Amino acid sequence: MDKKLPKGARITGEGREALTADLVERYQRGESIRSMAADIGRSYGFVHGVLVDAGVTMRSRGGATRGPAAQARREALGT
Numbered sequence: 001m002d003k004k005l006p007k008g009a010r011i012t013g014e015g016r017e018a019l020t021a022d023l024v025e026r027y028q029r030g031e032s033i034r035s036m037a038a039d040i041g042r043s044y045g046f047v048h049g050v051l052v053d054a055g056v057t058m059r060s061r062g063g064a065t066r067g068p069a070a071q072a073r074r075e076a077l078g079t
Helices: 013-028 033-040 044-053 067-077
Strands: none
Touching (some): 013 033
């Protein structure tokens, strides 16, 4: 997402659906909730809530740091 959302503004309807789809895709590619929250200008809790409402299975704390899962995550993020 290129721009930050207006602070405190309600996000409903198609805008929320588009945001949810974007956040779900990014999370499933391995991006952290904190980095997504900073990118869109919202709190960790907001992004976490959107993902939970979408039925996303949350990763354990710390994410993949070693092994094939970590390598796949780094490749998906382009780092």
